[in-house]
Amino acid sequence: MLRQAFHEFRIATRGRGLYDFTAQAASWLAAERCRNGLLTLLARHTSASLLLQENADPDVQRDLEAFFTRLVPDGDRLFIHTAEGDDDMPAHIRTALTTVNLSIPVSGGALMLGTWQGIYLWEHRQTPHARRVAAHYLGE
Amino acid sequence: MLRQAFHEFRIATRGRGLYDFTAQAASWLAAERCRNGLLTLLARHTSASLLLQENADPDVQRDLEAFFTRLVPDGDRLFIHTAEGDDDMPAHIRTALTTVNLSIPVSGGALMLGTWQGIYLWEHRQTPHARRVAAHYLGE
Amino acid sequence: MLRQAFHEFRIATRGRGLYDFTAQAASWLAAERCRNGLLTLLARHTSASLLLQENADPDVQRDLEAFFTRLVPDGDRLFIHTAEGDDDMPAHIRTALTTVNLSIPVSGGALMLGTWQGIYLWEHRQTPHARRVAAHYLGE
Numbered sequence: 241m242l243r244q245a246f247h248e249f250r251i252a253t254r255g256r257g258l259y260d261f262t263a264q265a266a267s268w269l270a271a272e273r274c275r276n277g278l279l280t281l282l283a284r285h286t287s288a289s290l291l292l293q294e295n296a297d298p299d300v301q302r303d304l305e306a307f308f309t310r311l312v313p314d315g316d317r318l319f320i321h322t323a324e325g326d327d328d329m330p331a332h333i334r335t336a337l338t339t340v341n342l343s344i345p346v347s348g349g350a351l352m353l354g355t356w357q358g359i360y361l362w363e364h365r366q367t368p369h370a371r372r373v374a375a376h377y378l379g380e
Numbered sequence: 381m382l383r384q385a386f387h388e389f390r391i392a393t394r395g396r397g398l399y400d401f402t403a404q405a406a407s408w409l410a411a412e413r414c415r416n417g418l419l420t421l422l423a424r425h426t427s428a429s430l431l432l433q434e435n436a437d438p439d440v441q442r443d444l445e446a447f448f449t450r451l452v453p454d455g456d457r458l459f460i461h462t463a464e465g466d467d468d469m470p471a472h473i474r475t476a477l478t479t480v481n482l483s484i485p486v487s488g489g490a491l492m493l494g495t496w497q498g499i500y501l502w503e504h505r506q507t508p509h510a511r512r513v514a515a516h517y518l519g520e
Numbered sequence: 521m522l523r524q525a526f527h528e529f530r531i532a533t534r535g536r537g538l539y540d541f542t543a544q545a546a547s548w549l550a551a552e553r554c555r556n557g558l559l560t561l562l563a564r565h566t567s568a569s570l571l572l573q574e575n576a577d578p579d580v581q582r583d584l585e586a587f588f589t590r591l592v593p594d595g596d597r598l599f600i601h602t603a604e605g606d607d608d609m610p611a612h613i614r615t616a617l618t619t620v621n622l623s624i625p626v627s628g629g630a631l632m633l634g635t636w637q638g639i640y641l642w643e644h645r646q647t648p649h650a651r652r653v654a655a656h657y658l659g660e
Contacts, residue, residue: 278656280483284494286434294566299601303609318446321439329443343560345656352654354564374492376418376485420623424634426574461579469583514632516558516625
C-alpha cells in the first residue's frame with residue numbers, strides 16, 4: 241500500500257562546513273515505518289546545499305572546503321551583491337555549483353546509499369544559521 | 381488517493397540569462413488540484429539548466445552570470461566542439477556544473493520552497509531558444 | 521494502479537570517462553512494463569557521478585573532460601587526501617560539482633529525455649572500477 245510522509249529537518253549550523261544528518265534521516269524513516277520507497281530532500285535555502293560525500297576520512301571535507309574557497313573566493317571584487325558580507329555571493333554560487341536536492345531509494349527500511357556516502361548539509365555562510373530541509377517519502 | 385499528472389512547460393528565452401517560471405509551475409499544480417505530493421522537473425536540454433535561486437535582489441543573478449562567464453569563458457581555445465559558436469561548449473559545461481533536475485515537495489497545494497527560492501530556467505546560449513521542461517507530479 | 525520497482529545497474533568502467541547506459545535503463549523499464557511514472561537513479565559512490573549530456577558529437581565529451589581536468593587538476597598540491605593517488609580528491613570534487621542523482625519522467629513507456637540527452641555515468645577515477653547505480657521506479 242503506497243503512502244506519503246512529510247517532514248522538515250532542522251539543522252543548526254556553526255558556520256561554513258559540512259553537517260552530517262544521515263542518522264536523523266534514518267531515524268525519521270524508522271519512526272514512520274518506511275520500508276520500500278523513495279526519500280526526497282530539499283534544502284529550502286539559496287546559500288546552503290545538500291551533498292552525498294565521503295564519511296570516512298575527514299580530510300576529504302577539509303579538501304572540499306579548500307577547493308571551493310579557492311574557486312569562489314570570499315570578497316571577490318567581481319561581485320556587487322555584498323549586502324550581507326564577503327561570503328554572501330560566494331554562498332549563492334557554491335549552492336548553484338552543488339545542489340539543493342537529493343532523492344534516495346529506500347529498501348528494506350534502509351537508505352540505499354553507498355558504503356562511503358553520508359548525507360550532508362553544506363553551510364556556505366561564515367556565521368551560524370538555522371537551516372531547514374524539507375523531506376518527502378513515498379512508498380510502502 | 382495517490383495519482384500522477386504530467387506536463388511540459390514551454391519557455392521562450394531571449395538568450396543567456398535566468399527565467400523565473402515559479403508562477404507557471406504553481407498555476408499548473410492549482411489547475412491539476414494537486415494538494416500533497418512531489419513535483420519533479422527535468423529540462424530536456426544539454427545547454428540549459430534548472431536552478432532554485434534568490435528571487436529578491438536582481439544583483440544575485442547578475443553576479444551568478446558574471447562568475448560563470450569568468451569560470452567558463454566563451455571562445456576558450458581549450459574547446460574543439462565549436463560548431464554552433466563560441467558559446468556552444470560553455471553552455472554544455474555550465475549545464476553540467478549546475479543541474480537539469482529539481483524535485484520539490486508540495487504541501488497543502490503550495491510548493492515547499494524557501495522564502496527566497498524561485499524556480500529558474502537558466503539559458504546558457506547567447507541566442508533565443510524554445511526550451512521545454514518536463515513535469516511530473518505524484519501525490520494527492 | 522501505482523506500483524514500485526527497484527533495480528541496481530552495474531557499470532564496469534575502464535577508467536576516467538563517460539559511459540552511456542541509456543539503453544540499459546530503457547531495457548529495464550521495458551522488462552518491468554513501466555508505462556507512465558518516474559525513474560530515479562542514484563550513483564552509490566563519491567568519486568563517480570551521473571550526467572545527462574549530448575549523445576551526438578563525441579567532441580562534447582572530450583571537451584567536458586578537458587575542462588574538468590583543467591578546473592580540478594590531478595595532483596594539485598592544495599589537497600591532503602591523497603591516499604589513493606593524485607586523482608583521488610579531484611574525483612570527489614568532480615562528483616560534488618556535478619551530481620549523483622537523476623529523476624526522469626517516463627511516458628508511454630519512454631524516458632522523457634530531450635533529443636540529444638543520453639544518461640551517462642561519469643567515472644572520475646583513472647583506474648577501472650565496478651560502479652553501481654540504484655534505480656527506483658514509481659508509476660503505472
